[in-house]
């Protein structure tokens with residue numbers, strides 16, 4: 001079981017959380033303008049790196065708030081959790097393949 | 098230990114020393130298959146056997162069939178909902194029915210049937226619908242009552258005073274299990290005999306391109322020229338397609354399973370429950386084999402979280418009170434490649450000469466013969482077989498999804 005630090009409640013066991021997949025996937029700015037290919041990318045395609053991954057979790061059995069985490073998908077180690085935009089140091093890490 | 102036929106306990110034959118050649122890679126092949134799991138090996142076999150293409154290498158970064166092929170719970174069935182699924186899974190099941198003869202190798206294929214339990218009114222309705230769809234597609238299926246469930250599987254608890262009582266089940270008598278390692282070895286042996294080079298400890302780390310066309314692979318054992326490249330790398334597929342410059346809509350998740358110590362044969366069939374998240378069969382040697390759902394997060398670690406196992410065990414003990422005294426012997430995990438419609442991706446790619454077979458997620462063992470057969474056709478003809486045409490990457494753009502969550506969600 002992962003131990004996850006909710007930015008609001010502190011470190012809690014994984015069973016209290018629900019996973020939300022890749023973080024920072026914005027809703028299209030002008031949905032009407034999207035091609036079918038672009039819609040497919042938005043709806044069905046997500047990064048799947050073997051390495052560092054920025055992802056969403058919700059503390060469903062706690063404060064029920066969403067937040068983001070940076071986790072290594074090889075070791076499952078969570079290096080940080082945060083609210084809002086990605087911290088600067090995470091911007092360049094898009095998963096060692 | 099008693100030795101019997103069918104679902105009875107069986108002794109394993111002696112372990113053979115060499116079933117295939119272990120060559121060094123040559124510098125060029127007509128077809129390079131990346132991934133030596135069940136799908137890669139079956140594809141190589143059918144390329145050689147059906148299409149006469151034998152200048153083929155299967156490159157495996159670890160040992161042969163040491164990925165999901167070594168880790169799955171071996172459930173074989175074809176009772177999926179949609180026509181496209183019934184077609185490919187039923188083709189696969191028919192191939193399973195002749196596979197011991199085809200490969201000349203014992204794979205302990207045992208058609209002991211599968212029960213998919215219903216625990217809610219919605220489950221019941223979905224199950225009846227799926228049974229009717231199965232019948233229209235020529236897949237053997239019936240919807241049975243709790244009492245009939247008990248007849249098929251006497252150790253199951255059908256009392257009304259459990260959290261999710263058994264309200265009925267779908268039953269596919271031709272479903273069953275097989276010995277996964279031997280399936281891989283059977284295909285490997287035959288493929289090797291037909292001239293296919295099986296190359297282990299050989300990781301593909303990049304691709305050589307000529308414009309839009311792939312012309313070779315880079316590996317930890319040197320560069321190899323390739324006329325065509327076929328990806329059969331399951332949970333690692335997206336790491337490879339990124340190297341080739343395109344994406345596939347899969348997410349890799351840990352999926353765990355476990356076994357008990359050996360017991361007398363007490364469980365004559367396969368029982369699966371999507372609702373309480375457990376499925377159980379008893380392997381030929383006597384261990385109870387159990388699995389559950391995927392861990393929710395993306396992961397390449399070949400291990401998952403313990404609470405998933407705990408959840409699965411509590412469901413198993415409620416359905417099978419006799420299991421409460423059993424001891425857990427081993428747990429392990431694989432990396433499964435999950436798509437959003439719970440159906441595979443099989444076909445051509447944006448790169449000329451490159452083909453992909455992935456997205457089988459939690460349920461691609463049963464598909465090994467059928468997928469290998471269709472994928473070989475796709476590679477040989479540079480065009481999908483009718484069986485895998487609906488499973489193209491384009492379906493995510495056209496919206497023609499094949500939603501098998503009902504038949505495939507937890508179920509394998």
Ligand SMILES: Cc1cc2nc3c(=O)[nH]c(=O)nc-3n(C[C@H](O)[C@H](O)[C@H](O)COP(=O)(O)OP(=O)(O)OC[C@H]3O[C@@H](n4cnc5c(N)ncnc54)[C@H](O)[C@@H]3O)c2cc1C
Nearest residue numbers: 132134135136158164165166169170172301431461462463
């Ligand atoms: C716990 C568990 C239970 C399951 N239960 C069932 C079940 O009951 N019924 C069912 O039908 N299915 C089941 N499955 C799913 C099934 O195992 C998979 O869908 C199927 O095995 C995938 O195809 P494969 O055998 O080719 O994959 P794998 O055996 O994973 O083969 C892929 C191979 O590619 C290799 N590879 C990856 N990257 C590279 C690279 N860069 N270079 C070279 N080689 C590479 C890997 O090492 C691996 O050996 C289960 C899976 C798991 C994990």
Ligand SMILES: [Zn+2]
Nearest residue numbers: 006009059063
């Ligand atoms: Zn919280």
